[in-house]
Amino acid sequence: MRFPTAPAPHLAPTNSVTRIMLAVLAASIPGIVALFWQFGPGVLVQIPLALVTALTVEAMVLTLRKRRILPVLMDGSAAVTALLLAVSLPPLVPWWITVFGILFAIVIGKQLYGGLGYNPFNPAMVGYAVLLISFPRQMTAWSPPLALVGSNLSFADCAAIIFQQESAVAFDGLSQATPLDMLKTQLGLQTHLDEIQSAGVFGGMSGKGWQWVNVWFLMGGLWMLRRGIIDWRIPLGFLGSLYLLAMFFFLYEPAVYPSPLFHWFGGATMLGAFFIATDPVSASTTPRGRLIYGALIGVLVYVIRSWGGYPDGVAFAVLLLNFAAPTIDHYTRPRVYGHSR
Amino acid sequence: MFGLWNFDGGIHLPTHKAESSLAPMQVAELPKELIYPLMMRNGEKAKPLVSTGEQVRRGQSVVGADGWMNPPLHAATSGKVRGIEQRLWPHPSGLVGDCIVIDVDGDDESVEFQGTANYASIQPGELLDKIHAAGIVGLGGAAFPTAVKLNPQPYAIDTLLLNGAECEPYITCDDSLLRHFPHEVLGGAKLLMHILGVNRCLLAVGEDMPDAIIVLEKAQSEGEYGNIHIIPVPAIYPTGGEKQLIKVLTGREVPAHGIPAGIGVICQNVATAAAIHKAITTGEPLISRIVTITGRGVLHPQNLLARIGTPIAELVEHCGGYTDSVQRLIMGGPMMGFALPADDLPITKATNCILVAGQGEVIHDKQAMPCIRCGACATACPVSLLPQQLYWHARADKLDRLMEYHLPDCIECGCCDIVCPSHIPLVQYFRSAKSKVAAKERERLKADNARLRYEARQARKEREKLEKAESARRKKESLARATEIPKGMGKV
Numbered sequence: 001m002r003f004p005t006a007p008a009p010h011l012a013p014t015n016s017v018t019r020i021m022l023a024v025l026a027a028s029i030p031g032i033v034a035l036f037w038q039f040g041p042g043v044l045v046q047i048p049l050a051l052v053t054a055l056t057v058e059a060m061v062l063t064l065r066k067r068r069i070l071p072v073l074m075d076g077s078a079a080v081t082a083l084l085l086a087v088s089l090p091p092l093v094p095w096w097i098t099v100f101g102i103l104f105a106i107v108i109g110k111q112l113y114g115g116l117g118y119n120p121f122n123p124a125m126v127g128y129a130v131l132l133i134s135f136p137r138q139m140t141a142w143s144p145p146l147a148l149v150g151s152n153l154s155f156a157d158c159a160a161i162i163f164q165q166e167s168a169v170a171f172d173g174l175s176q177a178t179p180l181d182m183l184k185t186q187l188g189l190q191t192h193l194d195e196i197q198s199a200g201v202f203g204g205m206s207g208k209g210w211q212w213v214n215v216w217f218l219m220g221g222l223w224m225l226r227r228g229i230i231d232w233r234i235p236l237g238f239l240g241s242l243y244l245l246a247m248f249f250f251l252y253e254p255a256v257y258p259s260p261l262f263h264w265f266g267g268a269t270m271l272g273a274f275f276i277a278t279d280p281v282s283a284s285t286t287p288r289g290r291l292i293y294g295a296l297i298g299v300l301v302y303v304i305r306s307w308g309g310y311p312d313g314v315a316f317a318v319l320l321l322n323f324a325a326p327t328i329d330h331y332t333r334p335r336v337y338g339h340s341r
Numbered sequence: 342m343f344g345l346w347n348f349d350g351g352i353h354l355p356t357h358k359a360e361s362s363l364a365p366m367q368v369a370e371l372p373k374e375l376i377y378p379l380m381m382r383n384g385e386k387a388k389p390l391v392s393t394g395e396q397v398r399r400g401q402s403v404v405g406a407d408g409w410m411n412p413p414l415h416a417a418t419s420g421k422v423r424g425i426e427q428r429l430w431p432h433p434s435g436l437v438g439d440c441i442v443i444d445v446d447g448d449d450e451s452v453e454f455q456g457t458a459n460y461a462s463i464q465p466g467e468l469l470d471k472i473h474a475a476g477i478v479g480l481g482g483a484a485f486p487t488a489v490k491l492n493p494q495p496y497a498i499d500t501l502l503l504n505g506a507e508c509e510p511y512i513t514c515d516d517s518l519l520r521h522f523p524h525e526v527l528g529g530a531k532l533l534m535h536i537l538g539v540n541r542c543l544l545a546v547g548e549d550m551p552d553a554i555i556v557l558e559k560a561q562s563e564g565e566y567g568n569i570h571i572i573p574v575p576a577i578y579p580t581g582g583e584k585q586l587i588k589v590l591t592g593r594e595v596p597a598h599g600i601p602a603g604i605g606v607i608c609q610n611v612a613t614a615a616a617i618h619k620a621i622t623t624g625e626p627l628i629s630r631i632v633t634i635t636g637r638g639v640l641h642p643q644n645l646l647a648r649i650g651t652p653i654a655e656l657v658e659h660c661g662g663y664t665d666s667v668q669r670l671i672m673g674g675p676m677m678g679f680a681l682p683a684d685d686l687p688i689t690k691a692t693n694c695i696l697v698a699g700q701g702e703v704i705h706d707k708q709a710m711p712c713i714r715c716g717a718c719a720t721a722c723p724v725s726l727l728p729q730q731l732y733w734h735a736r737a738d739k740l741d742r743l744m745e746y747h748l749p750d751c752i753e754c755g756c757c758d759i760v761c762p763s764h765i766p767l768v769q770y771f772r773s774a775k776s777k778v779a780a781k782e783r784e785r786l787k788a789d790n791a792r793l794r795y796e797a798r799q800a801r802k803e804r805e806k807l808e809k810a811e812s813a814r815r816k817k818e819s820l821a822r823a824t825e826i827p828k829g830m831g832k833v
Binding site for chain 2: 001002003004005006007008009010011012013014015016017019020071075077114115116117118231280281283285286287290333334335336337338339
């Protein structure tokens with residue numbers, strides 16, 4: 001009797017890229033729910049917009065590159081990029097901001113480098129950085145938390161604002177500085193930290209609304225850790241170094257430097273630690289390298305927040321460390337069995 | 342309690358052992374023919390000792406020894422040599438080559454075996470001669486000549502390891518051996534300790550083989566087996582790999598270009614130990630072994646005590662034949678075994694398992710996606726390599742970078758392949774890269790050799806030229822002297 005042959009190993013692989021991407025999407029749901037609950041339904045308009053744009057744009061580029069479209073779209077990486085960018089944007093930004101950001105992220109940040117696996121930079125952060133630098137006004141028009149404003153915009157209202165750009169209403173009545181932004185401005189005006197933090201914008205741990213978003217992204221991140229979707233070293237490095245650095249300066253001058261918990265639960269820390277910095281393609285790959293990579297991101301986030309020009313530094317910190325990842329990998333190669341070094 | 346060390350990496354695999362280990366082990370009936378491929382370790386062809394039409398008996402040598410690295414091969418039962426035929430070899434290459442084919446007559450007539458129960462008085466050197474003459478090679482799968490391994494000059498050995506870890510899924514032949522022949526294994530351990538002059542033996546048994554552990558411990562209490570420690574080891578693949586097992590049991594690492602003997606350890610499979618015991622105490626050479634026939638493609642998976650040289654088709658028949666879902670025939674386990682194109686190939690000394698894979702057991706078409714640099718491969722690698730970097734450099738044919746990242750240390754276990762979410766066939770890239778590196782090395786040696794010969798030739802030509810000039814000069818001188826008019830003679 002004759003048989004077809006095939007090379008070893010013969011067992012089916014235990015994992016797949018699609019499974020990993022779907023798990024990341026699932027883990028972000030608690031955070032998205034928190035965003036919706038704290039800041040209104042704007043994020044629920046941005047996400048589908050981003051998803052549709054991302055998949056369409058990727059399909060178009062793949063056609064240009066003469067590649068097969070369906071297997072690439074089905075791997076889920078464009079969807080994850082779209083989701084991460086959509087939750088990083090202010091919920092009521094005009095639709096063209098989202099579209100432009102996705103276009104840049106997918107086409108230039110990912111496909112022009114060769115597609116999944118070849119991009120040196122995190123595509124979502126590439127899109128975000130381009131938007132932040134090109135359209136600072138729209139990108140800093142954050143909605144205040146619903147608890148403070150009390151105005152309940154419906155899904156339809158948000159869609160109308162996003163797609164029809166009723167700009168006067170969008171910016172004057174509906175936007176407010178984020179807690180980190182307010183912190184930076186007030187500290188610049190030499191206001192004491194206690195005084196700043198007693199303002200209504202701040203909750204128990206960090207910015208009102210934002211602290212809950214961070215808590216829920218943390219929950220999603222811990223679930224991913226448990227399921228083995230991400231490596232524990234990058235979040236631990238990031239959160240660990242951020243905590244230590246913040247604690248050091250907080251103890252040194254509590255009037256000027258906020259507490260470590262404020263940093264942990266403010267801004268995009270948890271999203272960055274578990275969803276953005278852990279993007280495998282652009283991060284470091286060796287075990288020790290990942291700890292260093294995460295730790296340096298935490299350092300840069302703290303530096304940019306405290307002394308840099310932007311209220312939050314996650315995007316830039318991640319992009320800068322994406323530059324450094326190959327070098328970090330080169331110098332942190334593990335010792336091979338049987339070799340002394 | 343014996344403390345164990347860890348090795349980095351490794352993966353948990355569903356073991357699939359119950360399918361074949363629960364069924365009772367049986368003795369396979371005599372096959373209708375025996376096939377002995379004439380292939381040697383170095384790839385050259387072996388020379389048969391028998392010719393067409395010759396009657397052979399069980400235990401008779403059919404392929405002679407060729408140095409210590411090529412022990413003899415013996416007929417597993419009596420019959421007549423049908424001839425030396427061109428058949429498919431049981432080898433991953435799928436090459437066709439000469440094989441001795443014997444028509445079994447069913448009498449099972451054997452040569453006289455001369456064993457000795459009192460081996461303690463025999464010198465180790467003589468025992469090694471007997472082991473070599475019995476054709477014993479490593480039965481764990483690599484078939485390394487045992488007599489060579491047990492002669493570790495100039496290293497001093499302090500520990501004997503017996504490998505009963507059997508970490509690869511589906512394979513249960515060692516489990517079966519330990520449960521049915523514990524005294525042979527323990528006796529073999531004692532014999533080996535005598536040969537090597539060590540007084541410490543660590544017998545590793547997989548944790549997922551509790552029955553074997555119980556039987557061994559009971560047998561140990563029944564005999565005089567001091568200094569043999571039965572140690573359960575975790576059922577993580579590939580704990581049974583020699584280098585990994587040495588690390589787990591002793592904490593020592595085999596150095597990169599060295600052998601275990603260099604760190605004082607010799608490792609033998611439990612089946613090899615049992616074969617040595619049989620050869621010394623009864624005189625019977627290596628002509629049979631336990632083989633696991635398993636998988637959804639065979640009706641009654643089980644372990645068989647089979648004669649070496651038996652065609653696989655006959656063993657499958659003994660197990661009830663193929664089921665409807667049979668898809669692939671694998672010699673070895675699902676991680677490191679190689680697929681066979683036909684079932685009329687024989688089992689060899691190295692065959693520990695025939696996996697008749699059926700529906701859902703093997704993967705057919707792996708659609709490789711780009712590497713997402715997730716690092717799962719590096720986490721799983723038991724040698725702490727960076728398979729990701731090896732993959733990139735193998736694709737780019739950067740052979741010097743591959744050597745920098747220690748490609749030769751890869752044991753081709755397949756852990757990286759299994760965990761890769763992009764389904765990249767990593768082991769195939771590494772095998773191909775290793776052969777490219779080896780080919781380049783051969784080219785370099787050939788080029789070096791050619792260069793040396795060229796330089797030698799140039800030097801020789803120079804030398805000849807000088808010698809010619811020298812002899813021409815001398816000739817001229819002597820001619821000049823000969824035709825020189827002697828003084829005083831003057832003109833006549």
